Amino acid sequence: MLTETALAKGAETHVPVLSFRGISKTFPGVRALDGVELDLFAGQVTALIGENGAGKSTVVKILTGIYQPDGGTILVNGVETRFLTAQAAAEAGVTAIHQETVLFDELTVAENIFIGHAPRTRFGLIDASAMEAEAKRLLASIGADLDPRIRLRELGIASKHLVAIARALSIDASVVIMDEPTAALSHKEIHELYDLVEKLKAQGKAILFISHKFDEIFRIADRWTVFRDGQFVGSGRIADVTEGRLVQLMVGREVDKIYPKRPARIGPPVLTVAGYCHPTEFEDIGFTLHQGEILGFYGLVGAGRSEVMQALFGITRPSKGACRIDDRVLVLRSTADAIAAGIVYVPEDRGRQGAVKGLPIFQNVTLPSLEKTSRAGFLRLAEEFRMTRDYTSRLDLRAASLDQDVGLLSGGNQQKVVIAKWLATKPRVIILDEPTKGIDIGSKAAVHDFMSELAAQGLAVIMVSSEIPEVLGMSDRVIVMREGRIAAEFQGGSMTPENLVRAAAGIEGEAA
Amino acid sequence: MTATSTSIRGREIPDRLVPGWKRALKSWETLLFVVAVAIFIANSLASPYFLDPWNLSDASFNFTEKAIIAFAMAMLIIAGEIDLSVAAIIALASTAMGMAMTAGAPVPVLVLIGLATGLICGAFNGFLVAGLGLPSIVVTIGTMSLFRGLAYIVLGDGAFTGYPDAFGWFGQGYVWWVFSFELVLFVVMAIVFGILLHATDFGRRVYVIGNNATAARFSGVRVDRIRFILFLLTGLMSGIAAICLTSRLGSTRPSIATGFELEVVTMVVLGGVNILGGSGSIPGVVIAALVMGLVTFGLGLLNVPGIVMSIIIGALLISVIALPRLWKMART
Structure with a gap:
C-alpha cells in the first residue's frame, strides 16, 4: 500500500x-x-x-x-x-491545522493562503493575480475546487480546513x-480529509x-x-x-485511592431530566439525580456536557424536554429562575463566568444572596461580611482579607469563592463543571473533600470532569456523553477507566 | 501589605485591612476635591466678584442641568454602557412641551410631558440595547440624530416661545435665599443617586455588570433588566433637564442643548468613572461638576471667550486622566 x-x-x-x-x-x-x-x-x-x-x-x-x-x-x-x-x-x-482553524474570515481564500509570504510585484506590492493563480494551483493539487477570490467567512468549516491545508503547502511545510x-466535520467531509492525508503522505x-x-x-x-x-x-x-x-x-x-469519597446515603430523586434537546448541542438527554449522590459526567471535550448543564442552569433554553425538581416542573427562563429552584452551577471558565474579578471577595460571595443580606433593597455590609465569613471559612479560603480583589487570589481560592457564593444560596442541586481544572493540588483536595461533605449533607451533586481518576474517585455513578448524547451509564463494578474511555471514544460498536 | 501572618493561619481572615476612611483619603475623589478647592481659591484671588453669593448661585446654572444627567450617565457608564442621545432627548422633550404649550396645556401637564418624553426615549434606547443586544454607542449615536431630527421636523427654523410665567420657576425660581430650584434639585439628585449606586442591591449589581457581565448573568443577575432600567433613568433625567433648561431659556429651538452629551460624559469621566465600566462614584461626579462649573465661571469673570473655555476644559480632562498614568510610568 x-x-x-x-x-x-x-x-x-x-x-x-x-x-x-x-x-x-x-x-x-x-x-x-x-x-x-x-x-x-x-x-x-x-x-x-x-x-x-x-x-x-x-x-x-x-x-x-x-x-x-x-x-x-x-x-x-x-x-x-x-x-x-x-x-x-x-x-x-512546521505548520498546524487546528481544531478551530485560525484563519481570517474577512480576507479572501488566496489572501489567507499567502498571508505573510504573498508574491510581490517589482514595486513591492502584493501581486494579486500571481497570488490567485498560485492559490488556485495549490487548491487544485489537493482536489479542492474553491474560488480563491471568495471571502473565507462564506465557506463552511470543511472548506476552511482545505484552505488551511493549502496554506500549509504554500509554505512548503x-x-x-x-x-x-x-472534530467539526461531517461523515463525508471526514472521508475527503482522509484522502487528503494520503496525498500529503505521498x-x-x-x-x-x-x-x-x-x-x-x-x-x-x-x-x-x-x-x-x-x-x-x-x-x-x-x-x-x-x-x-x-x-x-x-x-x-491504577486509580488512586486518595479520593475522600465517603459512602453515600443516597436518598429520593431530586432532579429529573427527560428528553432534553438542543438544536445543535445535545439530544435526548435524560437522567435522574438523587439526594446525597455525586453523579459524574465524563466525555471528550465537545461532547456537550457543559451545554446540558448550562441549559439546566437557565443560560440556554432546550428546544424540547422537561426538567423537574421533586415533582415540580421547572421552566428555566434565566439563571435567576434556576437559582430560585435551587439549582446552581460552578462554571468551567472560572475567570469569565465564575468570579467577578475587580470586585472584593465578599461582594462575589453575596451576589446571588443579596435578598438575604439586605433589608428592603438596602445593603447591610455587616451581614455581608458575616455570610462571607461563614461560608469561606468552611472551605478554608486563603486570603489577606475578605475585602481583597478576587482577581488577586490563586485559581484554587477563586474556585472556593465561587463555591462559597453558591452554598450561601442554600441550593438543592450543585453542578460543578471541571471543578479542579487548573488549580493546585492542595486546593483540589479541599474541593474534593468539600464535595463529599456536601453530598453527605444531602445535596445532590453533578460533577462534569474530563479527569478519569477524579470521575472514578468521586462519583457514585457516571454518565458518559458522546457527540451530544448519553453514550453509557456506569455504576459500581462497571466503573472502570477502560469502560469510560471506550464509551467516550465510541469504540464499542465499531471496534472489532 | 504584610498580611502573610493572617493568611498562614487561615480561617481568621479579617474583613478589611485598609479602613474605609484611609482608602477614601487616597482616592481619586479626594484629589479632585483638592483641585476644586484650588480653583476656588485661585478664582477668588483673580476676581473680586467671585465670592459674591448671588454670583456663585448664578454660576451654578452652568452645570446643574448637565450634572443631574451625569448622575444617571455615571451609573450607565459604570455598567459598561453609554447614552450619547441625552442632549437630543432634551431637544425632543422641549419640543414636545412646546407643542403642548401652544395647544394651551397648563404647567403640570407640560412637566408631565417633559418627563414622559424622556422616559419614552430612554425606553427606546433601552429596548434596542438590552432587548435586542445592540451596542449602546451605536444605538445612541443613531437615536441622537433621530430624536433631534424629529425636533427639527417640528420646528424647522422656528421656535416655541411664550411659556407661561409659572413655568419659569423651574429654571429661574429660588427655593430659599440664593438657593435656586436647580441647585436644590442638584443636591437632592446627588443624594438620591449616591444612595442608589452605593447603598442598594441595585447599585451593587450595576458594578458587577460593569466588571463582568457574563459572570453577573452566571450569578443570577438579570443583566438586561438592569441595563434597561439604567437607560430609562438616563432618559428620565434628560427629561427633567429639559424642563429646567426650557424654563430657564423661556423658549424651545431645535438646537437646544447642542453638545451637552459630550460635556456630560466629560463630567462623568473627570469624576473618576472608568469609561470602560466597573468603577466610579457619585461623589466623584458631584465634585467634577463643581470643578467644571468653577472653571467656566472663573474664566467667564475674566472675560475669557467661550472657545478658549472649551480648550481649557478639554485640556483639564486630558491632563487629569493622563496624570495617574504618567505617575505610574514614572515609578516603574
Missing part, C-alpha cells in the same frame, strides 16, 4: 524529520510535559494519543513556537534547533500538525495527527505515540498494536 512506499522512502534516511528528545515544560503548579520523546518521519502519519491533560496541546504549542520547552532538545533532520518564535517554527517547515481535524510530509477517535487513528496513522500525564508512555507501529492495548496505555495507572 501507500504506507509501504512511504516507509521505504523514510528508510533511505532513517533520520526522523523532527524529534523531541526529553522535552519538558512546567507551568506554575503543573508539569505539562516531563521528558517526552516524539519522532515524526517523512511520508508517515504519527498519531499522538492521550487523555485530556496528557500534554498533547503543549506539544503542538512547542512545535509551533508558541511555548519554549524548559528542558530537552528538538532535532530537525537530526540537527538541534530551537523554535523561538512562531515565525521560526514556520521557517523550519515538511511537518503538518493536525489537531483533531475531524508528497513526503511528516504528519502529526492528534485525535481521540480510535477508528480514525487505525484508518490513517502509520505510527502511534502515547502520553499520559505529561509523560511518554510508548510508541510503535500501528500495525503492531490493538485498540485495547492503546486504551490500557492511555489510562495506565
